[in-house]
Amino acid sequence: MSKQFSEYNRFNLSDVNKEILEKWDKEGIFQKSLEIRTGAPSFVFYEGPPSANGMPGIHHVMARSVKDIFCRYKTMKGFLVNRKAGWDTHGLPVELAVEKKLGITKEDIGKKITVEEYNDACRKEVMKYTGEWENLTRIMGYWVDMNDPYITYDNRYIETLWFLLKELYNKGYLYKGYTIQPYSPAAGTGLSTHELNMPGAYRDVKDTTCVAQFKIKSPKPEMSQFGEAFFLAWTTTPWTLPSNTALAVGPEITYVAVQSYNPYTGNKITTVMAQSLVFSMFNEKAKDIALEDYKVGDKLIPYKIVGEWKGKDLAGMEYEQLIPWVNPGEGAFKVLAGDFVTTEDGTGIVHIAPTFGADDARVAKANNVPALLLLDKDENQRPMVDLTGKYFNLEDLDSSFVNDNVNVELYKEYAGRYVKNEYDDTLPADATTLDIDLCVMLKQQNRAFKIERHVHNYPHCWRTDKPVLYYPLDSWFIRTTACRERLIELNKTINWKPESTGTGRFGKWLENLQDWNLSRSRYWGTPLPIWRTEDGKEEKCIGSMKELYAEMQKAVDAGVMKEIPWTGFEVGNLDKANYEKIDLHRPYVDDIILVSDSGQPMTREKDLIDVWFDSGAMPFAQVFYPNISEDEFSKVYPADFIAEGVDQTRGWFFTLHAISTMFKDSISFKNVVSNGLVLDKNGQKMSKRLGNAIDPFETIDKYGSDPLRWYMITNASPWDNLKFDIEGVEEVRRKFFGTLYNTYSFFALYANVDNFSFKEDLIPVSERPEIDRWVISLLNTLVKDVDEYYNTYEPTKAGRAISDFVNDNLSNWYVRLNRKRFWGGEMTKDKLSAYQTLYTCLETIAKLMAPISPFYADKLFCDLIVVTEHEKVASVHLSDFPTSDASVVDKNLEERMQIAQDISSAVLALRRKTNIKVRQPLTQIMIPVLNDQQGKDLDAVRELILNEVNVKELKHVNNAAGILVKKVKPDFKKLGPRYGKIMKQLAAEVQGMSQEAIATFEKEEKYTFDIDGQAATIELADVEIISEDIPGWLVANAGKLTVALDVTITDDLRKEGIARELVNRIQNIRKSSGLEITDRINIKLTDLEQIRETVSEYNNYIASQVLADKIELLESVDGQNIDMDDYILQISVEKV
DSSP states (O other), X not given: OOOOOOOOSOOOHHHHHHHHHHHHHHHTHHHHHXXXXXXXXXXXXXXXXXXTTSOOOHHHHXXXXXXXXXXXXXXXXXXXXXXXXXXXXXXXXXXXXXXXXXXXXXXXXXXXXXXXXXXXXXXXXXXXXXXXXXXXXXXXTOXXXXXXXXXXXXXXXXXXXXXXXXXXXXXXXXXXXXXXXXXXXXXXXXXXXXXXXXXXXXXXXXXXXXXXXXXXXXXXXXXXXXXXXXEEEEESOGGGGGGOOEEEEOTTSEEEEEEEEOTTXXXXXXXXXXXXXXXXXXXXXXXXXXXXXXXXXXXXXXXXXEEEEEHHHHTTOBXXXXXXXXXXXXXXXXXXXXXXXXXXXXXXXXXXXXXXXXXHXXXXXXXXXXXXXXXXXXXXXXXXXXXXXXXXOGGGBOXXXXXHHXXXXXXTTTTTOBSSXXXXXXXXXXXXXXXXXXXXXXXXXXXXXXXXXXXXXXXXXXXTOSBOEEEEEEEEEEOGGGGHHHHHHHHTTSEEESHHIIIIIIHHHHHTXXXXXXXXXXXXXXXXXXXXXXXXXXXXXXXXXHHXXXXXXXXXXXXXXXXXXXXXXXXXXXXXXXXXXXOOSTTTGGGOOEXXXXXXXXXXXXXXXXXXXXXXXXXXXXXXXXXXXXXXXXXXXXXXXXXXXGGGXXXXXHHHXXXXXXXXXXXXXXXXXXXXXXXXXXXXXOOTTXXXXXXXXXXXXXXXXXXXXXXXXXXXXXXXXXXEOHHHHHHHIIIIIHHHHHHHHHHHHHHHHTTOOSOSOOOOGGGXXXXXXXXXXXXXXXXXXXXXXXXXXXXXXXXXXXXXXXXXXXXXXXXXXXXXXXXXXXOOHHXXXXXXXXXXXXXXXXXXXXXXXXXXXXHHHHHHHHHHOSOOOSSGGGSOOOXXXXXXXXXXXXXXXXXHHHHHHHHHHHHHHTTOOTTSOEEEEEEEOSSHHHHHHHHHTHHHHHHXXXXXXXXXXXXXXXXXXXXEEEOHHHHTTTSTTTHHHHHXXXXXXXXXXXXXXXXXXXXXXXXXXXXXXXXXXXXXXXXXXXXXXXXXXXXXXXXXXXXXOOHHHHHHHHHHHHHHHHHHHHHHTTOOTTOOEEEEEEOOHHHHHHHHHTHHHHHHHXXXXXEEEESSOOSEEEEOSSSEEEEEEEEO
């Protein structure tokens, strides 16, 4: 006896998941998928390295599914797809986690804990959740080599980073600068502009703002006739006001002097501000009130404009220091002209604090205006705010400087205050901010004109979620602006999915590119390989261990180092064990002192490099470049495909592109899928705090990986945000996988009865029945489409096409219409054709779906080929992707069958509308046709439709006029943009079309109106054509056709309907009783008036359908009670 197809009592995809995983592990299927492609063309994939110090989430399932899909697809297409995993092991996420765990801050490192101890803790922390990551990777079916990953803290990896930095240094791309940069006090380090542009970094906050009054020293005559004269300047950061050293005006902006009263003190004042912004400071309703009529407390404060000047006429004027805490030195407190000043908001006069703004620093330097700087205990010049985000404490400053330059009595009240409450974890949520206290002080001193809460967009640290400051720092930069045009040019050659990310989010970013701030003032990361003399005049950039070893030898020879600290290290030996004898991290690398060409000691610059450089360099560092031949390197560079979340657009995607362009003048990836966010079902960001996070481990354990992956991929395109609803996973499991499983179960049940194993000769497709030729044609069209979708990185379209085929065409149409061909009897050619056709569909579907749902695809495929031995492979993932056979594709046949499906769907919908069951036969369907071809197409599928919808006759008539009444409803969304001004008249004309005009419109598929002399053409896609019901009939539209159904039920039709209903109920009893499909039965029915005539007339029909030898009507029956809607019937079924 031949092998049998496996049959199952239950369908549990979680169990399938576990079973297939065990098989993959036991048989080494992933490794085999690589081995069978040895020597084949490579498809190069780069894995963006995750950090294992955090738990993986549901969004990682999405990201990793996208990667896995295309790697599996390309493997099945015949490519060798090596997939090297990676771990991102440096940077803020690790350090902040360690500090939280140890209960320390950055300032404690080197004091409460040594750098060595701290970095040891980081090394352990970074791999904290490696097991969970590896487990999720395994159970979700993401094939990637986790046994030999690249690890960014590996000294060999770091050596490549140093090599790349040396290359950039030699090209003049690496330089040191003292500039105002984004700085995160909470993280204790500067940030690059791409970090500052991560999604969600800029957010709306409500802060206290202040329009401050800067007292003019020598006011112009018009300014000195009514109280004291002030420049008005607005700031959203009042904490920067003590550091003010200048004001800026627009040279061509018109400014005015306005006489009025201070709204808080009632003092007479004359204010200077931009003319166009007067009404933002003064109420226009008060313009006609005389100044002398004002009384303190009046809501309307009078004002009077008394002078007018261009900004350039005010340049050079001096004013008194607003908050005289610290003396900044000569040249401060004057008005400057700056082209960056606008009148979009504020007063048109900009407060300049050179230590806290790049524009401020630039304009102050150009005009020889000093920045307000303090001197700390180590005699370093510092801004008023320290690196933790608070005003310097007096005890932390140089005592001589304090004596000479600080007004201690005024400053001491505010010393040590954090400029943002978020920096001080000890403060209660409702604590008063420094901004408020400073504004109150100015208000009391008659130096505040307007204080209010204001919503503005403010940058936050991507890792701490706390506000960023702009701060003067010594930093090393990569001169990315030098190759901006080349970066833009090469970006245009990359295939971005979606394209809008490449041209928009990424492309616009490149157009506005700034130099890359490389420095990070932290401890755990890749050290900057630059050594400098104390005076900074000599420096060396180290690019390899060989070079560093030679430089250390020079230092030993020169006496600046006692010995080379690398005991047992062999230069040139790339073995992991050899490189583990050294450590290039701090503090060890800081102990290396080199010697300059002039004989001076050189110490390493204490900075680390941006962690994004680590990951962006992975194409080179993962193979320890340049310790690899260019020929070998060309096999793994550039990548054919990468994929990560949209938040990597200005992270990993950018650094990959930048490093590759600057070093190799090449792209590093050809195709990129930028995933959207995974949100909760309400569109909210998932988080443990909100309680809406989905646990990926629990979800996979309950549902299996396949429905989760299928849901995430088919619900929305990967680059669109996904509103994740667990009910959607269940729906996919039931509707798609359940339908496919039931289709296989149907096939296996009857194939086993008939001992079908595909050993018979293959019946040529041309000799098969039309229904078989149709589904084979559709299957090959599907193969062509899905292949194209995968190849163009459109997995959603691929999944939806497969799902539609399985649900709508294979199960709901082909199998349902052909059930009888599989039932009973000998293996005729027709039955064999049905088996071969259905088998081919199932095997092909298993291959098509394998990239998205690897587990059940493998299960289904192997359940099929183990019997047929069509292929001698252990897994679907070792098989080739199907190829489309154009010779069996019949588009006319597909279109005809689509007509049959559309008409059947419309008729069934009409039945549901009137609660007429499908088992109740009806008399006829009438369909008006637009041309002869439509009539021929209908004739070809006439019997199919009639059998499907249980109607006796189908008529098509050439002219609908007089039979059906139609109306045309315009689609305003489509027509409105085209015919805006005449849309109202056009809509009236469309809705008033005659039946003849509608018939012409349907035939020609377009119609032109004359609206006030303007031609307005509409197409079928622009409207909805509605048919009205006629007496005794129901009407519906089916694509381009109109369907009319006669719903009159005669007595004969009613009896036939009852017969069909009895067959259905008896078949259900057979099934629930556990009878085999070949068992013969005897039937006893209650002798009721409602069924008596039916059983008599349709006795033979009922018996043949249910395999009954005898049907009896008895007054009393000991059987099952069956609800026949309006009466109860007892039915007894006994096996013969």
